[in-house]
Amino acid sequence: xxxxxxxxxxxxxxxxxxxxxxxxxxxxxxxxxxxxxxxxxxxxxxxxxxxxxxxxxxxxxxxxxxxxxxxxxxxxxxxxxxxxxxxxxxxxxxxxxxxxxxxxxxxxxxxxxxxxxxxxxxxxxxxxxxxxxxxxxxxxxxxxxxxxxxxxxxxxxxxxxxxxxxxxxxxxxxxxxxxxxxxxxxxxxxxxxxxxxxxxxxxxxxxxxxxxxxxx
Amino acid sequence: xxxxxxxxxxxxxxxxxxxxxxxxxxxxxxxxxxxxxxxxxxxxxxxxxxxxxxxxxxxxxxxxxxxxxxxxxxxxxxxxxxxxxxxxxxxxxxxxxxxxxxxxxxxxxxxxxxxxxxxxxxxxxxxxxxxxxxxxxxxxxxxxxxxxxxxxxxxxxxxxxxxxxxxxxxxxxxxxxxxxxxxxxxxxxxxxxxxxxxxxxxxxxxxxxxxxxxxxxxxxxxxxxxxxxxxxxxxxxxxxxxxxxxxxxxxxxxxxxxxxxxxxxxxxxxxxxxxxxxxxxxxxxxxxxxxxxxxxxxxxxxxxxxxxxxxxxxxxxxxxxxxxxxxxxxxxxxxxxxxxxxxxxxxxxxxxxxxxxxxxxxxxx
Ligand code: SF4
Ligand code: SF4
Numbered sequence: 298x299x300x301x302x303x304x305x306x307x308x309x310x311x312x313x314x315x316x317x318x319x320x321x322x323x324x325x326x327x328x329x330x331x332x333x334x335x336x337x338x339x340x341x342x343x344x345x346x347x348x349x350x351x352x353x354x355x356x357x358x359x360x361x362x363x364x365x366x367x368x369x370x371x372x373x374x375x376x377x378x379x380x381x382x383x384x385x386x387x388x389x390x391x392x393x394x395x396x397x398x399x400x401x402x403x404x405x406x407x408x409x410x411x412x413x414x415x416x417x418x419x420x421x422x423x424x425x426x427x428x429x430x431x432x433x434x435x436x437x438x439x440x441x442x443x444x445x446x447x448x449x450x451x452x453x454x455x456x457x458x459x460x461x462x463x464x465x466x467x468x469x470x471x472x473x474x475x476x477x478x479x480x481x482x483x484x485x486x487x488x489x490x491x492x493x494x495x496x497x498x499x500x501x502x503x504x505x506x507x508x509x510x511x512x513x
Numbered sequence: 514x515x516x517x518x519x520x521x522x523x524x525x526x527x528x529x530x531x532x533x534x535x536x537x538x539x540x541x542x543x544x545x546x547x548x549x550x551x552x553x554x555x556x557x558x559x560x561x562x563x564x565x566x567x568x569x570x571x572x573x574x575x576x577x578x579x580x581x582x583x584x585x586x587x588x589x590x591x592x593x594x595x596x597x598x599x600x601x602x603x604x605x606x607x608x609x610x611x612x613x614x615x616x617x618x619x620x621x622x623x624x625x626x627x628x629x630x631x632x633x634x635x636x637x638x639x640x641x642x643x644x645x646x647x648x649x650x651x652x653x654x655x656x657x658x659x660x661x662x663x664x665x666x667x668x669x670x671x672x673x674x675x676x677x678x679x680x681x682x683x684x685x686x687x688x689x690x691x692x693x694x695x696x697x698x699x700x701x702x703x704x705x706x707x708x709x710x711x712x713x714x715x716x717x718x719x720x721x722x723x724x725x726x727x728x729x730x731x732x733x734x735x736x737x738x739x740x741x742x743x744x745x746x747x748x749x750x751x752x753x754x755x756x757x758x759x760x761x762x763x764x765x766x767x768x769x770x771x772x773x774x775x776x777x778x779x780x781x782x783x784x785x786x787x788x789x790x791x792x793x794x795x796x797x798x799x800x801x802x803x804x805x806x807x808x809x810x811x812x813x814x815x816x817x818x819x820x821x822x823x824x825x826x827x828x829x830x831x832x833x834x835x836x837x838x839x840x841x842x843x844x845x846x847x848x849x850x851x852x853x854x855x856x857x858x859x860x861x862x863x864x865x866x867x868x869x870x871x872x873x874x875x876x877x878x
Contacts, residue, residue, distance in 0.1 A: 302859075312843045316546045326550045 333417065341398045341449045343416040344391050344429065345438030347409065352442060355435065356410035359386040363402035363411050371395035372402060389434060393419055394427035400449050412448025414441035516633075520642055524622060532779040533584035539838045541580070546842040553580035588772075596768035599671065606669035611766065611773035614662030617655045618780040624648040625787045626710050628797045628823035631815050640797075640823065641710060648709040649701055652788060653694055656743065659781065660686035663745075663752055663762045666774070670765035678761030681849065682752035686743055688856045693739035695864035696732040699871050700792045703729075713796030720795040725878075728871045733793045735864050737833075740785030742856075744778060746837050748844035751852060786833030787826075794829045797822035 327333075347356050359376025371392040379385045403412050414437055421427055429437070441448075537552065544551025556577030563572070598607065628640035645651050660683055667679015701707060703724060704715045712721075722733050742749040753761030760766075763774045790796060799821050806812045812821065847855070 309844065313839060316839060316843045319546045319548060320542070322545075322548065324545060324550045325548050328550070328553075 339449045340415040340417075341400050341413040343393065343414055343418060343437055344396075344402070344411055344434055345414045345416070345436075345441045345448075346389065346431070346434040347412055347438045347442060347448070348435075352439060355386065356408045357386050357389070357406075358408055358410070359384040360407060362405045362407065366401045366405040367396075368399060368401065369395045369397050386431065389431040391429045391434060392427055393429060394424060403448055403450055409448065409450075412438070412441070412446075412450070414438070414446055414448070415444075416441065516636075516638060517642065520638075520640075521623075524627075524642065525619070528619075528622065528780065528783065529776075531783065532776060533588060534581075535779055535782075535834055536587070536775075537580065537583050538834075539841075540583075542835070542838050543842050546839075551580070552583040553577060555580055555582040555586045557582050591769060591772040591775075594768040596770055599765050601671040602765065603669040603671070606665050607765075608770070610662050610666035610669060611770045611777070612662075613665065614659060614777035615773050615780065617658035617662075618777050618784050620658075621652055621655045621784045622780075622787070624651055624709055625784075625791060626713050626796055627787075627826055628819050629815075631819045639710070640819070644708060644710045647707045649697060649707045649712075649792075652709075653690065653697070656784070657686065657690050659743075659777070662774075662777070666766070667752075667762040670762075672765050674758045674760070674764045675762050678752045678754070678758050678764070681754075682745065682762055685745070685749065685751060685852060688853060689739045689742040689749075689860075692735050692856060692860035692864040693743065695861070695868055696735040696739070697788075697792060699729065699732045699864075699868050702868070702872060703875065709791050709796075713791055713798065716795040716798055720793065720798070720800075722793045722795075725871055725874050728867055728874065729793070731863070731867050732871075733789070735860055735867070736789060736793070737836075738860065739856075740789060740833075741837060741840065742852075744781035744785050744837070746778075746782065747841035748846050749852065750846060751849060754846060756846075782834055782837050783830060786830035789833055790826060790829035797826040799825045 348354060349356060359374065361374060361376075364372040364374050371394075373388070373390045373392075374386065375388040376384050376386045398413065400413055403409075406412075411434075416437055541551035541553070554577060557572070566572070598604070623642040624645050626639070626641040626644070630637050630639050632638070663682035663686070664679045667675045667677070667682065670676070700712065700721050703721060704712050706712060706715070722729055745752050751761075752758075753763065755761070758764065763771055766774060802812060802818075802821070811817055
């Protein structure tokens, strides 16, 4: 009893020491609007519509693939065919209030026009402002390009890119093949499940069956 | 009469400001102890609009001063919030409870000697609102009135959470008064007086804390624990246990009524600190002032002495307040049975034996 009291006291004092030591430490908080946190190069932030390298021509060919693949159905777009038979975008809205930042739109885009940037400006004061229109998206894309961003996928942009993804080869055909073969070699986690089950119910003892069920 | 009125007004002002800023200090200290920042954004951007001063000190809209504006913002918010009264409450008890919570705490401050006497315009003015000959008993009596507020709040809110909180508070506050009373009795026995003024005066040479070691230190520890428990502070915050009882007894309160409970809690901390400082830590006595005054005679000038005395008292109280914050950052909440076992099986017998030991020692020495 006495020993328990002293042990308790020691534990309390130790705890007090820990909290006191924290007084001298620097908080980990990043004061967000004043300072931007480091998000990582493949951060899936606000969408941007990208341009060709000369920052002149919009990349999007209005193929509707991103609108189709979007699981949150937050992209709505309209395009038309120009006289020179190029397809041209005239409405492109992304509703950030619904977007889940999954990045499918970026992945599916055949010309890498829509990419997720590292921008973290998701906050608006009005629900309607969640919808980014074509001009906004182009502005985000242009700013991201000027920062030298390649989008969250960061692949298919040439071998000179020293991004994480190219280093690991994520997104390349080789990587996919390696992943697939590795997964194939792995035993299925549910494999021995059915084999363990007793063949006939009549022979087993009731107690054993209970044990088996519990284990499952 | 006028002096009394002025003293009361001054005490109120100082106390309310101190409480407001201690809430801010608590949030900042808790934040740092948990590796975050705490409120640091509400500042005094309004200072930038001042004609001369704003230019002089280079105030801008971004002047934050470590978030020192937070208490003002909090206060304004509480003042302007809607005071919701849920259906089914017992209206008058419901309204009375927060007032009953704050009143006894402020009443308690009436007998606390805060500093030495000072001559003002040829008169000797005490830095104490009333010197009751039974100050200690008055403090204990008034202190336990606070539990009425919690019980009534819990009962009148017509909510299960509040009710449970009120029940817990009643049991806890009454249980912890007992060891507190016995531990304080040790001091009363030593000094032979119940007047707080005389208790402080008797500690000019040596604080009560250091007499008959280790018995008075034990009494001090017991009183500290009980003071924390009586103020319903972590780890004894079962009456408001936010993780199980929403807000405990003040679940159904909002706006200014809630603010009164909040004020009462923090005023209670201050009162606890004052009691401990007066009874054990020498009140406003300044350690080694006699020796220091030989080198610096200016220290004995009544006003300098007064300022030093008040500072010394404030320092002791704030040390206790910091300790409360520190405890809250460190310890998890007690379980209810642990709480009750701790006071009835550990603290009360310990305090009683301690009292006995001091009585015997006092007779022998
Ligand atoms: S990130 Fe996902 S949810 Fe958001 S727009 Fe693209 S596909 Fe839709
Ligand atoms: S952004 Fe890409 S996927 Fe979407 S319409 Fe334009 S080209 Fe197609």
